Amino acid sequence: MTLHAITVLGHDRPGIIAETTGRLAGLGLNLEDSTMTLLRGHFAMMLVCEGVVPDVDIEAALAPLTADGSLTVTVREVPAEAVAPASGTSWILSVHGGDRPGIVSAVVAVIAGVGGNITDLTTRLAGDLYLLVAEVDLPAGADVSALERDLVGVAGDLGIDVTLRAAETDEL
DSSP, rough: OEEEEEEEEOOOOOTTTHHHHHHHHHTTTTTEHHHHHEEETTEEEEEEEESSSOOHHHHHHHHHHHHTTTTHHHHHHEOOOOOOOSEEEEEEEEEEEOHHHHHHHHHHHHHTTTTTEEEEEEEEETEEEEEEEEEEEEEEOHHHHHHHHHHHEEEEEEEEEEEEOOOOOOOO
């Protein structure tokens, strides 16, 4: 079996997910992981599928999605990797404040600095208000109090608010 990473990007319209996943299922591919969102009105979807179909056959099956030029599709084989069980703790990071360049990079650099891993991240611009919500895995033994102090320091420099709270298992 082979894993395939598939992206679909472009102008949003009803039916993209149904058409894409239907064509993949028709090839016998198993949808193992996916995410989809609208980014400033543009459709963006990433999928990881498993099956014995070559990339070129997947591309051919998805080609009708791109026929009118409103969507682009990419397909590439990705190596199968064993997923190690999480040995740390899960947290929810929230940021909000006035929009400005550098918010994401500054805040996630603090998380990376303690060995934290961002497992999901969503940002939105609502008028002049910038919002970020991220799921974060922190390594066992991470000094959460020191991390929170560092995040508050970066938030102060950027003029934003930041919170870090333990994730409830039913949230993830």
